[in-house]
Amino acid sequence: MQLNGGTTGVSTARRRRVPRRLVGTALAALLATTGALTATGQPASAAQNFVRPVQTTWTDNAQPTRSFPAEDGTLPVGTWQDAAGDKHTSRAYFTFDLAPYQGQRIISARTVTGERSVANCDKPRELQLWRTEAPAAAPTWKDAPRAVEKLADLTVSGPACPARYLSTAITDVVTRAIAAKQDKLTLMLRIGEHEDGLQWSRRVDTLAVSLEHNRAPNVPTQLAAGGVACRDNLFIGTTRPQLQAVVSDPDVTETGGGDQLKATFAWWPADRPGERTEFEFSYPLSNGSRFQYTVPDGVMTDGGTYAFSARATDQYGDASAWSPECRFTVDTRVPARPxxxxxxxxxxxxxxxxxxxxxxxxxxxxxxxxxxxxxxxxxxxxxxxxxxxxxxxxxxxxxxxxxxxxxxxxxxxxxxxxxxxxxxxxxxxxxRNTAPLVTDANPSGAIGEPRELTLAPGMDNVVEYTWRLNDGDPATVPAGADGTATVTVTPRRGGANTVHVTSRTSDDLPSGTAEYYFYLASTPTISSPDFMREDGSGALAGTTGTFTFAPGMPGVTEYVWSVNGGEQHTVAAKEDGTATVTYIPTEAGFQWIEVFSRTAEGDESETASGYFIVFSHAPEVSSTDYPMYQEAGGPGVTGQFTFRPAGEGVTGYVYDFGDGPRNVAAAADGSATISWTPQSYPADTRGWVRLKVREKIGDIVSDETEYAVVIGRLAPTVTSDDYPSSGEAGGPGVAGTFTLTAHVPGSTEFVYRFGTEEKTVPVGPDGTATITLTPTEAGDNYLYLSSRTDSGITSGEGVYWFPVANPT
CATH class of the missing domain: 2.60.40.10 (Immunoglobulins)
Structure with missing residues (x-):
């Protein structure tokens, strides 16, 4: 929002105040709960608070000099009889402490009580609320405070008796007492015209006051101008500074909320307070918010000194005092380049x-x-x-x-x-570049061979050098008379190596760092007559082949190798430094081998990689009984599978339906046919079975062919005239018959579950069985069932759904 060119920085969204009222039933519930009304030594907020009396007593005309406390939060009012039949007349007095509310706005005040018991609900209620003088001591019948004014007849709409919620407004009474600076307010409950009548008496809850009061907001704090907190000798680098202040209010609700607040900013030339300008924000913000206002163009000038102040106003119109003024001088001059x-x-x-x-x-x-x-x-x-x-x-x-x-x-x-x-x-x-100079006396040295390095100064008066090889520990050597030093390094790894050197003078000045790089060839070589052929051909999967490793550095005693990133293997080197390993690939396709060498001292070479192709000779698999990727057959249904070779010389096959590998010999043409009978429906894979087949050529086992099929459930089917699966029938408690039909050949028994108990019934000669079920609930019902043979072949589980009619 803008005003005369200035920006407020405040959202224009309208905020709605939440009503601070509780319904009567909630108040009654609070009154009926022991300790529900919390005494407030200091008011918490402008929200509605329940204030308990600081003194609660009742009097008895039969004991005129005594005062009695409330019993279980209740007091007798009117005439009543004791166990001996003696009559008593009582009045109840409640004194409230008003000291915490002095100087505050009383928004509303309402007494709240309730009837705990009533002598006769047919008699009209005559419960009266009076204001009395403040008693010097606890009231007695004989020494009762003078009744000043009758405030209300406590009535309730509706037939409730006892009435758990009785209330009346006393805002004017409390407001007048606060204005008169009275620290105490005493209220009395009594029966009216028929006070001496037994049938008009009742017991009432302790009277409380639901009080909504308000304190003025706090003086705004955290004033700032131009983004800088206010202080002495404050200078601002703009003629349109943003003025800021944080507003707060002492009234905080039990849930942490508080009053909505608005701010007013005032500013003026420091030497001309009569030119004061005020701006009041249109919309309130929550407690603790920061208000921001940007001064419009043309109001302030370079070199001028100004002051501003702020105050807060809450939703009831109560305002804080103005904050201490914040003075600042506008200075828009930019300093010169340094x-x-x-x-x-x-x-x-x-x-x-x-x-x-x-x-x-x-x-x-x-x-x-x-x-x-x-x-x-x-x-x-x-x-x-x-x-x-x-x-x-x-x-x-x-x-x-x-x-x-x-x-x-x-x-x-x-x-x-x-x-x-x-x-x-x-x-x-x-x-200046002060790094030492490094000269290598053995630049062609190999791994494990010492190198003598001469270190020469890059600055005057060098007395020592500090050096390290790669990531090793640093070492320090003194410089000779000519400022040089000689060190010996023995590299233990192949590839890139670095010597780091610094020097220090007699005046304790450090030098820059010299870095001497050298590369040591160490990578072993890989060859294979079986897998890495020059013509690009490769061996078949399952073929035994060899790899030979040759050293790329002296002193190699062993090699560490792996294929396709798998498990590492270690093989000892022969006297000539080479080693040969055997490898049998079980899968076809693009593959790689990695190897590095190691000396007896633990020096390791760089890693060499080799790539090769393994060719597939996986067999072909087919089946008319169980086509690939299609649902067919089922438990107990035998199917045939034919294996055909990928090449010549096949002598047999290894196959696995997931229950362990089996072997079958090949016919003269290299093919083979097997029979397979599923014993149960694989529910955990939803019928999927994966057949894996490899062909054999002598001792060579090929890579794998996977043939996936879906086994049919062959679950029993169900029919019922009493409870068909379409349309509601029967009802809870009404029995019905169901006919079960098996579909797995040779089934001898049905297994069914209606509810939680599993039961069985024999399969008849015609492959069916009839059972009787009695539903217990209307709506959807489910019968789960399967069948099995004497040999243990089990169908998949089926479900029969039927709706049961709801009785009218």
Missing amino acids: VVTSTDYPAAPEQPNSGGPGIPGTFTFSPNGSDDVVSYEYWSWTGSAGRVSAGAGGTATLTYTPKSAGYQRLEVESIDRTGNHSPTTIYEFWV
Whole structure:
């Protein structure tokens, strides 16, 4: 929302206040529960709260000098008889503490009680509520407080007797008492005209007051201008600062909610308070919200000093006091580009002759004529960044340590008291390369062979070198008189190797890091006359073949190899360093072998990879009884399967229906035919059976052919004239007959379940059986059944659904 060019930052969505009322039945339930009315030492919110009396007593004309407390939260009112038949007349008094509510708005007040027992429900109710003077002590019949005014006759609509909820409004009474600064309010319950009549008496619940009150909001806090929290000597870098304040209210409901609040902002030139401008937000926000308002264009000017304040108003119109004012000065001037100097690393875009990696340097930042610079922000070429505070005169000093040699740059900006940033100064310089020089006396050395390295200084006064090979532990050696040192390294791995070297001077200055790289050929070679042929051909699956490994480094004693990323195997090398292994592929297709070598000292080579193709000679499988991927047959139904060879020389087949491998010899033409009878329906795979077949050529076993079939259930079928599967029939408790028909050849028994109990019935000569079932429930009913033979062949389970009529 905008006003005169300013933005409020407040959503324009209308917020609805939730009514703070409880229905009478809920109040009665609270009253009937021991301890349901919580005494409030300090009011919690503008929401409705139940206030218990701080003093509850009843009096008895038969004992005129005594005062009696409530029993089980109830009190007698009117005339009643004791066990001896003696008559008593009683009145009930309730004193409430109003001190916590002084100075607050009373929105509503209502007494709440209920009848626990009534002498005669046929008599009209004469229960009266009175205000009395505040008693000095607990009231007695003889020393009762003076009745000041009758407030109400407590009645209830409807025939309920006892009436568990009796209530009347006393808002005016409580408001007048608060206005008169009365700390106590005493109320009395009594019977009216027939107070001495036995049939008008009753016992009532302890009287409570449902009180809705309100306190003014808190003074707004967390004032900010231009995104900066208010403080002394605050400067803002815009003529349209955003003013902010957080509003809150002391009234918080039991569930954590609170009043809806609006804010009003006021601002004015600090030296002209008469030019005050106020803006009230149109829509409320919840307790603890931050209100934001952007000052319109043309109101504030550069160099002007202004003040603003805020106050909060709740939904009842109660307002807080104005907050302490927040003063700020508008300063939109941008500081000048800073000046950067350094004697350690002079500005030299093309002069690589200063310092070195790890050697700190001092850089001075100057304001370049700006008189309000308070800090500088910088970024380095290598990613370092930070902020340094300015001292007297606006200058600052930064100690910066380059991490590498060569071209470097610092980017620096001045920041003034307002937070305005200057344009960026780019300071360029070069860092000297101080890394040692490394010379290898044995550059062609192999794995395990020592190399003598000479380390020469890259800077003056070097006294020691620290070096390490690859990821090994560092070692330190002293430099000789000429500044050099000699170390010996023995690489233990093939491939890329790196020696890292740094030096240190007599002044404890570090050098940059030298990295000496060398590569050691170590990869073994792989060959195979069976699987890796030059003409691209390959062996059949199941064929035994060999691989030969030859060393790519000296001293090889063993090889570690695997195929297709599988289990690793270790084979010892022969005297000439080679090794030969045997491999029998069980599957066809593209495959790979990996191998690395190892010496007696544990030095390992790089890994070599070889690729080869294994050719398939999986057999062909067919069946007219059980076609592939189709449902056919079933338990007890025999089917034939024919295996045909992929090539010549096949002597037999290995096949498996999932219950273990079996063998069958091939005929003269290389084919074979088997018979298979499923013994049960595989419910766990929904009828799917996967036949796996490999052919044999002597000792060679081919790769696998998978032939998938779906076995029919052959579950029994059901018919019933009494309970057909279409249309409701019968009813709960009405028996009906069902005819079961088997479909598995040779079935001798039906197994059925109607409910939870499983039962059996013999199969008759005609393959059927009749059973009697009595449904117990109307609606959907289910009969589950299967059949089996004496040999244990079991059909799949079927289900017969039938609807049972609902009795009228």
